[in-house]
Amino acid sequence: MNSKRSLVRRTVAVATAGAAAVVLAACGGNDDSTTTGHDGHTTKSPSASASASQGQHNAADVTFAQGMIPHHRQAVEMADLASTRAQSAQVKTLAEDIEKAQDPEIKTLSGWITSWGEDVPAEDAMDHSMHKSGGMMTAEEMDELEKSSGKAFDTAFLEMMIKHHEGAVAMAKSEQTDGAYGPAKKMADAIVTSQTAEITQMNTLLGKN
Numbered sequence: 291m292n293s294k295r296s297l298v299r300r301t302v303a304v305a306t307a308g309a310a311a312v313v314l315a316a317c318g319g320n321d322d323s324t325t326t327g328h329d330g331h332t333t334k335s336p337s338a339s340a341s342a343s344q345g346q347h348n349a350a351d352v353t354f355a356q357g358m359i360p361h362h363r364q365a366v367e368m369a370d371l372a373s374t375r376a377q378s379a380q381v382k383t384l385a386e387d388i389e390k391a392q393d394p395e396i397k398t399l400s401g402w403i404t405s406w407g408e409d410v411p412a413e414d415a416m417d418h419s420m421h422k423s424g425g426m427m428t429a430e431e432m433d434e435l436e437k438s439s440g441k442a443f444d445t446a447f448l449e450m451m452i453k454h455h456e457g458a459v460a461m462a463k464s465e466q467t468d469g470a471y472g473p474a475k476k477m478a479d480a481i482v483t484s485q486t487a488e489i490t491q492m493n494t495l496l497g498k499n
Contacts, residue, residue: 345470345471345472346470346471347402347406347469347470347471347474348468348469348470348471350464350465350468350469350470351402351406351465351469351470351471351474352403352406352408353464354461354462354464354465354469354474354478355399355402355403355408355474356403356408356409356410356411357424357461358395358399358458358461358462358481359396359399359400359403359410359411360411360426361424361425361426361454361457361458361461362392362393362395362396362399362458363396363413364426364427364432364454365388365392365451365454365458366388366389366392366393366396367432368385368388368427368432368435368447368450368451368454369385369386369388369389369392370385370389371385371435371436371443371447372384372385372386372443372447373385373386375436375438375439375440375443376443376444376447377439377440377441377443377444378441378444378495380495381444381447381448381495384488384491384492384495385447387488388451388488391484395477398473398477399477402471402473402474424457424458424460424461425453425454425455425456425457425458425460426454426457427450427453427454431450434446435447435450444495445496448492448495448496449496451488451492452489452492452493452496455485455486455488455489455492456489458481458485459481459482459485459486459489462477462478462479462481462482462485463478463482465477465478466478466479466482
């Protein structure tokens with residue numbers, strides 16, 4: 291009897307060990323497949339690690355980033371004109387400040403969009419619906435600004451940039467309300483603060499003209 295019991299115990303032990311080996315092998319297989327799957331996902335979406343560390347993004351974040359890029363590009367283009375056309379030193383300084391702030395933001399926004407697997411707006415991209423809602427200038431208005439100089443340029447620049455800033459502030463406020471991506475919401479906060487202050491400054495400068 292003892293011999294039979296001993297045999298049974300050995301048989302159970304062997305069976306248990308075999309099952310454990312199968313389970314371990316299966317787990318190992320799952321780990322491998324998980325790693326492969328994760329690598330595959332990373333290849334398709336480089337944003338995985340970035341989004342995980344900074345917080346997930348949503349459609350409002352994409353809309354904000356894709357809309358703000360052409361908006362900033364136009365502001366930089368307008369500011370660049372001031373260096374050779376503006377008469378007021380204050381307008382030139384303001385234009386330099388706008389260019390210094392918004393040019394780096396364009397690069398940051400582009401990086402986010404790329405990491406999200408979305409399309410960065412082309413250099414010549416222009417959403418005509420933004421002319422009213424986003425405060426962007428039409429091609430005709432940009433031509434007029436480019437052809438002006440001196441005090442006429444200063445006035446036109448300030449009036450156009452106020453509308454432009456108001457559009458950017460509205461877009462940023464939408465991001466503050468609807469966005470989910472931490473860094474984008476932080477940029478939106480900065481845009482609302484800085485551009486609201488610049489609107490006040492530009493209105494003051496217009497009052498001096």
